[in-house]
Amino acid sequence: MTNTIDRTGTVELLHIGGPTVRFRYGDLTWLTDPTFDEPGDYPGPVTLHKLTGPAVRAERVGPVDVVLLSHDQHADNLDKSGREFLATVPTTLSTPDAATRMDVRGLENWETVTIGAVTVTGVPALHGPESCEPVTGVVTGFVLQAEGLPTVYVSGDNASVERVERIVERIGRIDLAILNVGAANPGRFGDTDVTLNGRSAVRAAAALGEAVIVPVHAEGWAHFSESLEYLERNFAYAGRAGQLRIPVTGEVMAVAAG
Numbered sequence: 134m135t136n137t138i139d140r141t142g143t144v145e146l147l148h149i150g151g152p153t154v155r156f157r158y159g160d161l162t163w164l165t166d167p168t169f170d171e172p173g174d175y176p177g178p179v180t181l182h183k184l185t186g187p188a189v190r191a192e193r194v195g196p197v198d199v200v201l202l203s204h205d206q207h208a209d210n211l212d213k214s215g216r217e218f219l220a221t222v223p224t225t226l227s228t229p230d231a232a233t234r235m236d237v238r239g240l241e242n243w244e245t246v247t248i249g250a251v252t253v254t255g256v257p258a259l260h261g262p263e264s265c266e267p268v269t270g271v272v273t274g275f276v277l278q279a280e281g282l283p284t285v286y287v288s289g290d291n292a293s294v295e296r297v298e299r300i301v302e303r304i305g306r307i308d309l310a311i312l313n314v315g316a317a318n319p320g321r322f323g324d325t326d327v328t329l330n331g332r333s334a335v336r337a338a339a340a341l342g343e344a345v346i347v348p349v350h351a352e353g354w355a356h357f358s359e360s361l362e363y364l365e366r367n368f369a370y371a372g373r374a375g376q377l378r379i380p381v382t383g384e385v386m387a388v389a390a391g
Contacts (some may be wrong), residue, residue, distance in 0.1 A: 142283050144309055144388050148380035149194070150187045152203070152210055152290070152313055152350040159251040159279040161198040164222070165287055165311065166350075167191075167215030168208075175208035179319040182355035183209070188383030191218045199248055202227035203258065203289025203313075204272040205235060209354050210290060226253060230271045240273060243303065251279045256300045258291035261327040268321055276304050283308030283390035286344070288337075290317070290328050297337045307344040309390035312337060315351030316359035331359050331367035338373050345390045346377050 146156040152166035169191040175181040191214055200222050205211050216235075219225050225237040226246065232239030240246065240255030247253075254276040260269040274296075277285040286300065286307045301307060316330035328350065329337055338346050346368075351361050361379055368377045380386045 142281070142389075142391055144283065144285065144390060145385060146311075146347065146380060146388060147189065147385050148349055148382045149189045150185065150382050151353050153187065153215075154311060154347075154349055154380075155194060155197065158277055158285060159249055159282060161249050161251060162196060163199050163201060163277075164194070164197045165201045166203055166210040166289070167200060167218045168210065168212045169214035169218060170208075170212040175212075177208075179321060179356075181208055181319065183212075183353065184355060185353040191215075194218075197222050198224065199253075200225040201253075201275045201287055201289075202231065202237060203274065203287075204228055204260070204270055205231040205237075206270040207290075209317075209350075209356075224248060226255070226275065228255075228271045228273045240275075242273070251277055253277055254304070256286070256304070257293075257296040258289045259293040259296055260290045261292055261322055262325050265322065265327070269327060274300070276300065276307070285390075286310040286341070288312045288329070290350070292326055292328050292333065294329075294333050294336045294340060298340045301340055301342070307341050309347065309388060310338075310341050310344045311347045311349060313350035314348040314359070314361075314364055315357035317350070317354075317356050318358045319356040326358070331364045334364060335367050335371045335373060338368070338376055339371075344376070345388055347380060347388060348377065349380065352382075
């Protein structure tokens with residue numbers, strides 16, 4: 134889809150916690166990776182420990198038109214309350230794998246779907262090192278485009294800068310990027326992180342040019358190994374402090390992009 138030359142605009146975001154962000158775009162309300170459970174433990178191949186609950190409870194989020202679900206396999210991206218929340222949403226976009234397990238629309242990489250005036254493209258993501266999919270599962274990111282609006286990239290749980298570079302090469306200019314960071318590391322690949330860390334997030338930001346970077350999914354779970362303060366320092370040392378907008382959970386933030 135080709136946008137008009139003027140793609141400036143303000144996107145209103147509410148960071149609910151973890152990867153869960155509500156935002157307005159193209160006269161629609163979108164939500165990423167719903168997680169609304171209170172703190173607790175999630176047994177599995179690796180037990181995940183949730184430390185903090187959502188800043189906004191599910192019943193107070195309000196109507197949502199579309200959920201962007203990066204993947205359904207892990208409780209820190211889709212928990213019990215999040216699954217219940219999906220039943221209230223008209224459209225959920227996720228991976229083709231997820232579509233075999235639940236009632237969602239699966240998008241292949243580079244496949245597009247139009248919802249209202251918005252074109253959504255499924256884009257590559259890698260939840261760990263190369264060839265990690267048999268362990269971590271298939272994940273996806275999303276790019277949202279609409280005429281006259283900023284182009285928005287939602288990374289999902291992606292650890293690969295090369296995937297970000299490929300997205301920019303294919304899509305073109307990104308104006309706003311919601312990046313999952315925090316150097317998530319549940320220990321399945323030794324010291325290799327399964328989301329962006331402070332160093333790789335800076336490299337991803339460089340690939341994204343002048344895009345405004347909104348980092349999320351860096352707190353609230355025991356397997357996050359880097360703080361947002363560390364991320365801020367890395368961006369400052371790289372001369373990219375002005376590119377970073379860190380949301381406060383539970384507070385609406387208006388992000389000027391484009």
